[in-house]
Amino acid sequence: YVYLYFENFHLEGSRYSCPYDYVKVYDQVDQWNPIIPKYCDYHDSWCVYSNTSVLHVRFTTDGSVAYSGFIAHYEEVHQRLSFCPVIGGITTASITPSSSSKKITYRKLID
Secondary structure (H helix, E strand, O other): OEEEEEEEEEEOOOOOOOOOOEEEEEEOOOOOOOOEEEEOEEEEEEEEEOOOOOEEEEEEOOOOOOOOEEEEEEEEOOOOOOOOOOOOOOOOOOOOOOOOOOEEEEOOOOO
16 A cells, blocks of 8 residues: 655645645545545645555645645555554655655745
């Protein structure tokens, strides 16, 4: 499985509505039915486990309102837990689409 852990997550929107900035998390099993449909607002941390060995993360923004963004870590795991353990002892670096590093950082820049 893939374990995806977000920390310091803050995107425009509220608990009930994410019209402009949000993260969606998809599984290989059903890309049309996301595991996390839309996630925004402020959250200290949150996590998700895949149902397979593939996990897709889609970040959408309108680019107008600048909140602090998020940091995300991922890791291969052999079991799914019912809580979000903090990932420790892994190498982290910025990720590009062709990279295999274990950290994704997104920060909006304020003009």
